[in-house]
Amino acid sequence: SYELTQSPSVSVSPGQTASITCSGEKLGDEYVYWYLQKPGQSPILVIYEDNKRPSGIPERFSGSNSGNTATLTISGTQAMDEADYYCQAWDRRTVVFGGGTRLTVL
């Protein structure tokens, strides 16, 4: 079965740029979606179709996808961005989530 791999944790200082990666075989051939989840809350879509932001998501969130790696970039990271981030893709009519990356804003 298809797998998406994420680093378990990423740390960033406030105001700096955070990069969260998601890897999978030929991932660049598929659309990637990104969700954030804060403790005790439901997930929220932050990037869809590799690099598009839903209404209401700040411009500091951006995405890219090429080759075997998709990247979620948060520019000017704020304390409120501290959360778990999950990538997601579709594989033969099933949904695959990455294991999640905990972003810590130190």
Added chain:
Amino acid sequence: EVQLLESGGGLVQPGGSLRLSCAASGFTFSSYGMNWVRQAPGKGLEWVSGFSGIGGNTFYADSAKGRFTISRDNSKNTLYLQMNSLRAEDTAVYYCAKASSGSYNAAFDYWGQGTLVTVSS
């Protein structure tokens, strides 16, 4: 405003059954795909099943095939998940998630608050 309200979770013994419901409002329910996603305590997200808005096709994760059945009642704007032969490893918060289109391969743009299913003797 889109709202998704799950219900039906609770404590069930191994081998038992449970039916989850997701009441939807704020959008044309029949036009959109709908999904169930679960999250075991302290773990990541795991997709369980989906129901496309176009064509009415259903999809299942391997862990759900043969035990879970997804269905929808467009007249009641409600999505269901019938879960049979439950196992301890099915213990999780179950989220209902709306797809951003009628197609099966779309983003999950709205999520419910989740309902907890605990499988234990």
